[in-house]
Amino acid sequence: MRRSTRLIVATLLLASAGCSLQPFKTEPEPAAKSSAPPPAGSGPVIAEPPSVAEPGTAEPVIEVPPPAPLPRERPKVPPAKLSPASQALVTQAQSQRKKGDLPGATVALERALRIEPNNPLLWIEMGRLRMDQKNYAQAEAMGRKALSMAVGDSRTQSQAWVLIADSLKARGKNPQAQDALSKAKELSAN
Amino acid sequence: MARKLSKRSRTKIQRGVAIIALLALLAAIVVVAILDRRVTQQFEGRRWTLPARVYAQPLELYVGQSLSSARFAQELARLGYIATMPVDRPGTFRRKGDSVEVYVREFRFSDEKQEAQRLSIRFDGAAIASLADANGTDVPVFRLDPLLIGSIFPIHGEDRIVVAPDQVPDLLPEALKAVEDRKFDTHHGVNPLAILRAAFVNVRAGQVEQGGSTLTQQLVKSYFLDSRRTLRRKAEEAVMAFILESRFEKADIMNAYINEIYLGQDGRRAVHGFGLASQFYFGKPLSELNLQEVALMVAIVRGPSYYDPRRHPERALERRNLVLKVLAEQEVVKPEDAESAAKTPLGITDNAGRTANYFPAFLDLVRRQLREDYQEQDLTEAGLTVFSTLDPLLQEKAEIALSDELERQDKSGRKAAKGLEGSLVVTTPQTGEVVAVVGGRRASFDGFNRALDMQRPIGSLAKPLVYLAALQSGRYTPASTILDEPIELKLENGDLWKPGNYDKKIHGAVTLVRALTQSYNLATVNLGMDVGLGPVTKTYVQLGLDEAPPKYPSILLGTAQLNPVQVAQVYNTLANGGFRSPLRAVRAVVDEAGKPLKAPELEVTEAAPAHAVYTLDRMLIEVFERGTARQGKRALPPGLVVAGKTGTSNDYRDSWFAGFSGGHLIVVWMGHDDNTPTGLTGTTGALQAWTRLMASISTNSFEPLMPEDVDDRWINYYSGLETSPYCPGAVSLPFAIGQGLEPSPSCPPGTTQEEAALMLLVNPDGSPEDTTVPAREIAEPEPSAVP
Numbered sequence: 001m002r003r004s005t006r007l008i009v010a011t012l013l014l015a016s017a018g019c020s021l022q023p024f025k026t027e028p029e030p031a032a033k034s035s036a037p038p039p040a041g042s043g044p045v046i047a048e049p050p051s052v053a054e055p056g057t058a059e060p061v062i063e064v065p066p067p068a069p070l071p072r073e074r075p076k077v078p079p080a081k082l083s084p085a086s087q088a089l090v091t092q093a094q095s096q097r098k099k100g101d102l103p104g105a106t107v108a109l110e111r112a113l114r115i116e117p118n119n120p121l122l123w124i125e126m127g128r129l130r131m132d133q134k135n136y137a138q139a140e141a142m143g144r145k146a147l148s149m150a151v152g153d154s155r156t157q158s159q160a161w162v163l164i165a166d167s168l169k170a171r172g173k174n175p176q177a178q179d180a181l182s183k184a185k186e187l188s189a190n
Numbered sequence: 191m192a193r194k195l196s197k198r199s200r201t202k203i204q205r206g207v208a209i210i211a212l213l214a215l216l217a218a219i220v221v222v223a224i225l226d227r228r229v230t231q232q233f234e235g236r237r238w239t240l241p242a243r244v245y246a247q248p249l250e251l252y253v254g255q256s257l258s259s260a261r262f263a264q265e266l267a268r269l270g271y272i273a274t275m276p277v278d279r280p281g282t283f284r285r286k287g288d289s290v291e292v293y294v295r296e297f298r299f300s301d302e303k304q305e306a307q308r309l310s311i312r313f314d315g316a317a318i319a320s321l322a323d324a325n326g327t328d329v330p331v332f333r334l335d336p337l338l339i340g341s342i343f344p345i346h347g348e349d350r351i352v353v354a355p356d357q358v359p360d361l362l363p364e365a366l367k368a369v370e371d372r373k374f375d376t377h378h379g380v381n382p383l384a385i386l387r388a389a390f391v392n393v394r395a396g397q398v399e400q401g402g403s404t405l406t407q408q409l410v411k412s413y414f415l416d417s418r419r420t421l422r423r424k425a426e427e428a429v430m431a432f433i434l435e436s437r438f439e440k441a442d443i444m445n446a447y448i449n450e451i452y453l454g455q456d457g458r459r460a461v462h463g464f465g466l467a468s469q470f471y472f473g474k475p476l477s478e479l480n481l482q483e484v485a486l487m488v489a490i491v492r493g494p495s496y497y498d499p500r501r502h503p504e505r506a507l508e509r510r511n512l513v514l515k516v517l518a519e520q521e522v523v524k525p526e527d528a529e530s531a532a533k534t535p536l537g538i539t540d541n542a543g544r545t546a547n548y549f550p551a552f553l554d555l556v557r558r559q560l561r562e563d564y565q566e567q568d569l570t571e572a573g574l575t576v577f578s579t580l581d582p583l584l585q586e587k588a589e590i591a592l593s594d595e596l597e598r599q600d601k602s603g604r605k606a607a608k609g610l611e612g613s614l615v616v617t618t619p620q621t622g623e624v625v626a627v628v629g630g631r632r633a634s635f636d637g638f639n640r641a642l643d644m645q646r647p648i649g650s651l652a653k654p655l656v657y658l659a660a661l662q663s664g665r666y667t668p669a670s671t672i673l674d675e676p677i678e679l680k681l682e683n684g685d686l687w688k689p690g691n692y693d694k695k696i697h698g699a700v701t702l703v704r705a706l707t708q709s710y711n712l713a714t715v716n717l718g719m720d721v722g723l724g725p726v727t728k729t730y731v732q733l734g735l736d737e738a739p740p741k742y743p744s745i746l747l748g749t750a751q752l753n754p755v756q757v758a759q760v761y762n763t764l765a766n767g768g769f770r771s772p773l774r775a776v777r778a779v780v781d782e783a784g785k786p787l788k789a790p791e792l793e794v795t796e797a798a799p800a801h802a803v804y805t806l807d808r809m810l811i812e813v814f815e816r817g818t819a820r821q822g823k824r825a826l827p828p829g830l831v832v833a834g835k836t837g838t839s840n841d842y843r844d845s846w847f848a849g850f851s852g853g854h855l856i857v858v859w860m861g862h863d864d865n866t867p868t869g870l871t872g873t874t875g876a877l878q879a880w881t882r883l884m885a886s887i888s889t890n891s892f893e894p895l896m897p898e899d900v901d902d903r904w905i906n907y908y909s910g911l912e913t914s915p916y917c918p919g920a921v922s923l924p925f926a927i928g929q930g931l932e933p934s935p936s937c938p939p940g941t942t943q944e945e946a947a948l949m950l951l952v953n954p955d956g957s958p959e960d961t962t963v964p965a966r967e968i969a970e971p972e973p974s975a976v977p
Contacts, residue, residue: 085250085254085330088331089330089331107299107301108301110792111250115252115255115331117621118852141769144769144794
């Protein structure tokens with residue numbers, strides 16, 4: 001009796017795992033991931049109806065692992081914002097860049113980064129500064145660093161891709177720059 | 191006989207004397223001319239060899255910064271700010287409950303000069319609530335003047351901070367004249383009367399109580415001559431003093447004196463000039479010294495060793511009060527001021543016999559990084575200013591954490607753990623800055639720097655690199671099972687290598703996550719040999735080392751020898767989501783005029799795929815949840831998520847721990863300098879110091895964003911089979927989206943809390959019910975882990 005119940009549950013789960021929209025955690029809480037049962041809602045949501053129903057994948061199959069599901073949509077994260085302190089430093093850095101005072105802008109942006117190292121907007125600003133310094137490889141790297149911190153934040157991701165596109169273009173990598181730019185456009189449309 | 195000398199011979203003698211006198215005069219003229227040339231040239235183009243001055247990172251003030259008013263007051267005191275009322279001059283502050291008013295000093299940063307100004311700061315418990323200037327205008331962000339942490343002085347050890355006349359309190363030259371050279375304003379370099387008087391006093395007292403030298407002579411002696419006390423040198427000194435006086439203004443000579451004179455010894459570093467001496471004795475700029483402090487400095491001039499206020503406080507106090515008395519007698523100060531000043535204690539910073547805030551191991555790293563771009567001579571002579579990454583508060587806590595743990599080991603009663611040495615490195619992973627370095631248990635001792643100069647096998651700290659290579663290969667997930675079974679490998683030299691596990695057991699088929707968190711040797715060797723030594727050793731370079739270790743199988747268990755800074759470089763990349771940032775100890779360098787020069791830049795390079803590093807990091811969090819660092823978790827603030835790995839080398843010779851929170855990476859090494867066994871594992875040794883430090887600093891949880899191409903799944907820790915979060919042994923780990931996972935037959939995904947409850951009762955840990963091969967004892971003790 002119990003076993004069959006479990007079988008059904010498992011079946012349902014496998015089916016839903018294939019195509020359901022699972023809750024996305026912006027902040028993983030690995031501390032809670034010990035053997036202690038997590039709070040309700042953090043586990044797989046079985047009751048949730050498959051939102052991207054695809055014929056075939058809903059068929060219960062136990063022995064065979066489910067086929068790769070469609071890439072899921074990550075829940076949207078509000079666009080990154082700067083704290084007042086970082087904002088003041090970014091404004092300062094931008095005016096220093098305009099005046100050609102790149103060492104000064106470096107100091108201001110690094111100060112902001114120490115205050116908010118996880119803010120992708122600051123890494124994009126740093127990348128813009130590297131563009132001014134003609135350090136295009138680092139400009140791209142800063143863009144990629146920003147991307148890694150902007151999961152789910154399409155507006156910021158788009159800005160990061162624009163930076164990456166610019167850095168590629170500056171090195172004459174036009175096809176890749178075009179790809180990056182279309183990614184930026186796609187994201188900004190979202 | 192002489193009377194019988196003939197007139198002729200007398201004339202002869204007279205002529206001879208005249209010739210000799212003429213020759214002597216000529217020689218004297220030549221000597222004077224030579225000396226004149228030397229004095230004038232050297233003194234005119236007066237450039238003291240100016241060691242590069244190194245500053246710590248400044249404390250940033252902004253709304254929301256986690257800082258209490260009490261800690262802020264401590265930081266101000268560390269910078270030599272005086273709590274006083276009213277707050278009317280730079281270097282003073284006043285704390286009243288949760289508000290602080292501070293008159294910040296002028297300071298030239300690498301990007302701009304910040305004028306001296308008043309700030310009002312309000313605190314809200316543990317954070318800054320508001321920050322405003324003297325007009326009440328909100329200030330978004332503000333840097334305090336940073337702490338001077340040292341200089342890069344040449345081998346002969348002469349160190350100084352040169353001060354301009356406007357940085358010298360008016361009292362100092364007046365006091366120097368009153369005590370050392372009352373006729374300074376009128377004499378021509380030498381004061382014959384003073385010499386006679388001094389000789390008389392000295393004879394009467396039977397010891398040297400008064401020097402007859404003028405300030406000018408003292409300057410000449412220190413600046414141009416060596417310290418031998420010969421008659422010839424005395425004469426030279428007098429002539430040169432005369433030349434100096436006839437060629438230069440009194441004010442110039444006084445300023446040179448203030449910057450030149452020797453005022454104390456700090457190990458092999460000679461403290462010259464009142465600018466540095468003020469920092470050395472009082473921890474604040476010369477311009478901020480009060481009457482009794484100036485008096486003490488003037489007292490020290492006469493005998494920096496004899497009147498050393500740290501070694502001979504009574505002598506120093508007595509002489510200081512004598513100086514105060516003289517100042518009152520000479521009407522330099524009011525008698526009542528002198529009297530009240532004489533009642534004050536010496537007021538020097540503690541740290542017996544050395545500069546407060548002296549961090550030799552960190553300075554050593556700064557010097558080595560600067561040597562990449564600068565000649566030694568530029569650093570020791572050109573007057574550069576170096577802005578470093580050191581966080582003084584964190585450094586202090588790091589020193590305490592390590593020495594406390596080493597002392598605890600001393601008292602543990604285990605002979606092998608007595609007298610251990612240690613080293614510790616702290617970085618901020620996102621920016622790759624080194625914020626603290628401890629080179630040994632006596633942190634302020636400028637000796638063997640273990641953070642840089644020691645190479646030790648890293649033991650199990652090497653394992654994450656093996657697992658990273660496995661995850662990067664695409665053939666493994668955290669749920670993959672590998673065999674923890676005995677393995678025999680033929681080495682290059684033909685020897686047979688038979689590694690064993692620390693617990694002397696074999697565990698059969700184990701998951702990747704379990705093998706890593708429990709630090710199983712056999713599983714790791716099997717995994718590494720399957721992934722290949724090439725890909726494994728390549729990860730060392732990927733993560734930031736200059737060269738890969740040799741492709742020996744024993745590398746899998748950590749025979750690669752690294753120093754703590756190198757380990758920090760490797761783990762920094764893991765803490766930084768796979769982005770490699772060359773570790774920096776220097777932020778900026780400026781020349782004497784304030785012009786920015788070359789300095790290492792903030793760099794990030796995507797070194798390893800984000801999903802692989804993210805997955806590895808999540809497994810390293812499990813090291814604290816259920817692995818070898820589980821007991822360390824208890825010492826940490828509740829809810830703080832950290833990740834890390836223990837390391838123990840062969841025969842317990844080295845105890846390592848490397849781990850990180852969201853804001854800080856800490857690497858700890860403990861061991862004996864003579865490489866004898868310590869009896870400690872990474873858990874019982876280094877981890878203890880690591881948690882002490884991590885628990886004592888303000889930091890945040892390690893919560894990296896999940897890359898888009900992975901997703902969390904629940905698996906059984908032992909079997910790797912997919913399970914429900916409520917099931918025993920369930921652990922949530924990231925997998926590639928769409929990754930096929932076998933469901934657990936006994937507690938499959940979807941098992942409800944109620945259904946799982948019974949299983950949890952029977953087997954709360956969820957241990958090997960699903961494991962195919964049970965763990966078993968090995969009869970024979972295994973040979974040591976590493977050949």
